[in-house]
Amino acid sequence: MAHKDSPPNSGQSLKKRGTGTPALKFAWRYYLLGCGLVALATLLGHFTSGLLAPTNILMIYLLCVTVSAIVGGLGPSILVSILSVLTFDFFFVPPYLTLDVEHIQYIFTLIVFLLVGIALSYFTSMLRRQTETSKRREQEMAALYALGQDLAVASDLQSYTSSIIKRIKGTIGQDVIIFLPDARNEAALKAYTDSSEINVDANISNTAARSFQRKEITECSSDAIKGLKALCLPLVTTRRAVGVIVLIKSGDAVDYSVEQERLLSAYSDLAAVAIESIQLADELHNAEILKATEKLQTALLNAISHDLRTPLVSIIGVLSSLQEEGMDLDDADKRSLIQVAREEADRLNHLITNLLDESRLESGALKLSLQPAEVNDLVGATLEQLGSRVNNRIIQIDIPADLPFIQVDFGLFVQALVNIVDNALKYSPPDSLIEIKARYVHQEVQIEIDDRGTGIPEQDLPHIFDKFYRIKRPDNVSGTGLGLSITKGLIEAHGGHIEAKSQAGRGTIVSIILPVSADLMTAEKFNE
Amino acid sequence: MSNVKVLVVDDEDSIRRFLRVALASQSYTLFESTSGQEALSCVAEHKPDLIILDLGLPDIEGVEVTRLLREWTKIPIIILSVRGSESDKIAALDAGADDYLTKPFSVGELLARLRAALRRAAQTPGEPVFTTGSLKVDLLRRLVTIDDHEIQLTPNEYELLRLFVVNAGKVLTHRHLLREVWGAEYGNEFHMLHVNISNLRRKIERDSTRPQFIITEPGVGYRLRIS
Numbered sequence: 001m002a003h004k005d006s007p008p009n010s011g012q013s014l015k016k017r018g019t020g021t022p023a024l025k026f027a028w029r030y031y032l033l034g035c036g037l038v039a040l041a042t043l044l045g046h047f048t049s050g051l052l053a054p055t056n057i058l059m060i061y062l063l064c065v066t067v068s069a070i071v072g073g074l075g076p077s078i079l080v081s082i083l084s085v086l087t088f089d090f091f092f093v094p095p096y097l098t099l100d101v102e103h104i105q106y107i108f109t110l111i112v113f114l115l116v117g118i119a120l121s122y123f124t125s126m127l128r129r130q131t132e133t134s135k136r137r138e139q140e141m142a143a144l145y146a147l148g149q150d151l152a153v154a155s156d157l158q159s160y161t162s163s164i165i166k167r168i169k170g171t172i173g174q175d176v177i178i179f180l181p182d183a184r185n186e187a188a189l190k191a192y193t194d195s196s197e198i199n200v201d202a203n204i205s206n207t208a209a210r211s212f213q214r215k216e217i218t219e220c221s222s223d224a225i226k227g228l229k230a231l232c233l234p235l236v237t238t239r240r241a242v243g244v245i246v247l248i249k250s251g252d253a254v255d256y257s258v259e260q261e262r263l264l265s266a267y268s269d270l271a272a273v274a275i276e277s278i279q280l281a282d283e284l285h286n287a288e289i290l291k292a293t294e295k296l297q298t299a300l301l302n303a304i305s306h307d308l309r310t311p312l313v314s315i316i317g318v319l320s321s322l323q324e325e326g327m328d329l330d331d332a333d334k335r336s337l338i339q340v341a342r343e344e345a346d347r348l349n350h351l352i353t354n355l356l357d358e359s360r361l362e363s364g365a366l367k368l369s370l371q372p373a374e375v376n377d378l379v380g381a382t383l384e385q386l387g388s389r390v391n392n393r394i395i396q397i398d399i400p401a402d403l404p405f406i407q408v409d410f411g412l413f414v415q416a417l418v419n420i421v422d423n424a425l426k427y428s429p430p431d432s433l434i435e436i437k438a439r440y441v442h443q444e445v446q447i448e449i450d451d452r453g454t455g456i457p458e459q460d461l462p463h464i465f466d467k468f469y470r471i472k473r474p475d476n477v478s479g480t481g482l483g484l485s486i487t488k489g490l491i492e493a494h495g496g497h498i499e500a501k502s503q504a505g506r507g508t509i510v511s512i513i514l515p516v517s518a519d520l521m522t523a524e525k526f527n528e
Numbered sequence: 529m530s531n532v533k534v535l536v537v538d539d540e541d542s543i544r545r546f547l548r549v550a551l552a553s554q555s556y557t558l559f560e561s562t563s564g565q566e567a568l569s570c571v572a573e574h575k576p577d578l579i580i581l582d583l584g585l586p587d588i589e590g591v592e593v594t595r596l597l598r599e600w601t602k603i604p605i606i607i608l609s610v611r612g613s614e615s616d617k618i619a620a621l622d623a624g625a626d627d628y629l630t631k632p633f634s635v636g637e638l639l640a641r642l643r644a645a646l647r648r649a650a651q652t653p654g655e656p657v658f659t660t661g662s663l664k665v666d667l668l669r670r671l672v673t674i675d676d677h678e679i680q681l682t683p684n685e686y687e688l689l690r691l692f693v694v695n696a697g698k699v700l701t702h703r704h705l706l707r708e709v710w711g712a713e714y715g716n717e718f719h720m721l722h723v724n725i726s727n728l729r730r731k732i733e734r735d736s737t738r739p740q741f742i743i744t745e746p747g748v749g750y751r752l753r754i755s
Contacts, residue, residue: 349632353611369614369747371702372719374726377744380737397737401730405722410746411614 030072034080037064042087054092058113061088065117069124077125081117085110136259143167144266151274160278161192164271168245169194171263172256175248177230179208180275189244204230208244215241233264235272242276307351311344346387350422354482357415358467361489368412368493372405375438375447381410382417389425399438404516406445408494416490419483420449420510428453428507440516447512456502464500532646533574535559537567537593538582538608547580550635564588568596576603578646580638581625583609583616591619598624604645608633614747621701621748628699628748644697644754658693660755663732663741665693674732684709685728692742692752701749725750 041064045057061084069077086099089110094102101107150163161178168176177200179189189209191200207220211232218232228250235243245268256264318341321327322334329337360366376399383390424434432452439446456464456471463469465488470481491498496514534556536547544560551558559574561567564585571579579597583590594605607620607628617628626648627641656668662675670686672679681689687709691700706714706721714720729736743753 345632371747372722374722376726376737377722380739381744381746383738399737405719410744411611414746 027072027075030068030076031079033072034064034068034076035083037068038080038083038087040064041084042091045088045092049092054088055109057092058084058088058109062113062117062120065120066124069121070128073128074121074125077121078118081114081121084117085114088113136262139259140263140266143171143263144270147267147270151270157275157278158192160271160274162194164245164267164274165192165194168247168264168267171267172247172260174250177204177208177246177248178243178271179205179212179246180243181279204232204246204248208232208246212241212244233268235268235275237272237276239276242272242279245271304355308348311348311351314344315341315348350418353415354419354486357412357490358482358486361486361493366412366493368409370407370409370494373408373410373413374405375399375403375445378406378408378410378413378417379436379438379447381414382421385414385418386421386425390421393425393430394433396433396435397437398435400440403438403440404445406514407517408514412490413494416487416512417447417449419487420512423483424449424451424453424508424510427451443516445514445516447514448509449511450507450509452507455504455506455508456500457504458502461500461502465498531557532578533557533559533576534642535561535567535570535574535576535579537561537564537579537585537590539563539584539586540582543582543608546635547638550639554639562586564590564593567593571597571601571603577649578642579603579605580642581605581607581620583607583613583620591616591623594620594623594625602649604649606638606641606645617748618701618703621699622703626698641697648696648698658696660696660753661740665689667693672732679731681728681731682724684724685731688724688728689732692750696752697754699745699749699751705749 038061041057041060044060045052049057061080065077065080065084068080089099089101089106090097093106093110101110147163147167150167151160154160154163157180161180165176165178176194178192180192182188182190189205189212191205193200203220207218207230210216211218211234215234215236217234219229220232221229228248231247231249233245233247234241235245247264318337321329321337357366379397379399383395421434421436428434428451434452435448435450437448437450460469460471464471465484466481467485468481469485488498491512491514494514496512498510498512500508500510502508532555534551536544536551536558537560538544538547539562544562548558548560559570559576561570564587567579567581567585568588570576581590581593585593588596590607590609594607597603597605604627605620605625607617607625608631609617609620609628610631621628626645629638629641656666658665658667664673664676665671666673667690672681672686672689688705691705691708702718702721703715706717709724710717710720725742726736729739729742732741733739741753743751745751
């Protein structure tokens, strides 16, 4: 088996990995440099000893201490301080070429120099470290800021992962794979890469899955490519593991620098939070959809239980009275009872037609059988279908004879018109006028149904085509709130649109606008 | 007991039950079948005068039953179907069915269609003058009048009207009308048909939005209404 785990890393830090920092690795050079500086200072002191007082030569050594503190840090500069004291004592303090000190004042000078040197080394190196740290912080901040900006404009998981991959790749220069839980299958992890060339072999994904489950950093080697190693870093937030970042390393790659490791861990922290936020948003969105669906189902159930049952109450009532032998009904009573049952049955039929159309629209199963049709004919069939309900109403029809034909599914378009006219009939006084007008403007046929009814309050107007939306009215007119939403769906399925204008108390105008294809432009075309 | 025999083919028991009552009240002799296969053998055995055929049968499609019957008999067939299956209706009408009704339908409508179909079947040829309401068509002299006023029709309009008159009360599908008037290659020129119907209506109907004579059968075709 090619794969071997590194021992589980208990802490979530990369720190203890790697053999050493470059600062430590190359430290001996700074000590050497310090020695060189001391030698140089001694040489310089030797040539200028005729001009300068020994205490001034000491200043040259102080300069060396400062330089090595700035360049090499604390260790080298302390070495330089000690070396300086010794060489100065040896070469420039009488008796020369011994470490003996003749005058008591030189002892004092040397002790103070040593103290100053050490203090200087300490403070300078501290300053240097602070500068380095802040410089590193600045770089980290800039890198994180850049990633943050990428993530701010990203809108989906794919763009999130690709910006994270891009940033990490930019830092370590190696291929990166991100594994995230699959939305469809919770148990599986889905791999995101920035190029299809990256080979996600089974061993890597298994290790990633283990790393995800245990929230542990895990290392493995690839089955497919020899010498390829993968380091799996779980993306962990305070709540849970949200995914795994896998860093692909070729075998001879050096370990990451402290900066790289710090940046990697900062990136993965940010990525974890960002990915969690998008996962949470997804979950919320799904929950909302579920809620909306449930609401819709409840509304549908209410509509069915109330609106389908109401006509049945009358129908069963009528039939049972006719069945009842003890009841003394004359012919007129019977006729009026039967009339009630018949009307209710028709209403039920209309309702079921709408419900069926709605479910067909919803499921996309509605197939339009388009044919050219005359608006005149469509309106006629609409009134025919409404039957006795329009016979005692004043309906004014204004359709120009030269109106172009429109391409429609006759039955479905009539159903849409029936719903609109049905509303106009329901929400206007029995003696008021209903107008049906059609005209041709800008390659479009506009059909308008105007009533002189109660109108639609302004706040309700934008919602009247919403499913199950019903305006609260004092008069208890029956309806499901399905009619207009189906009508809208049907008209839009024809490539048209529908709008309503209304003034409360003045009536409502519903307009259907349908584009007219060029070959249907004129009705006179085929006249001989 | 009337000597008119009607076969009802429907697998729904409740529908057969109410048709039984309705048809018995008109003194028709009733036969019932619950499947296509049964219907075919019943027709061969009893030779009914009319068939009421549901399209959604458990074994053979109603359209196929129509086609099989039309291979050897001209018995009037009235199709029963549900809304939304226009293509099945058209297929059945093109296969030779005489008329159709969409469920749910009223018994009054069914009886009217039934009578019209029986009358057409019993029609003796050679009746040259047809009258319905104010419309009078003299097929011999190619003369069309409304309230005794002569109406000028184009040859195609007259040919359409003649087809309606010859098949008065019967549903004629779009394709059938196009083939009969213009020829088989014009079977899909729906626009042309609708334009001609529109013009014909404007000449013979008082209100072309609510026509009295040429009735639109949504998505299927047209029929001439008979008074």
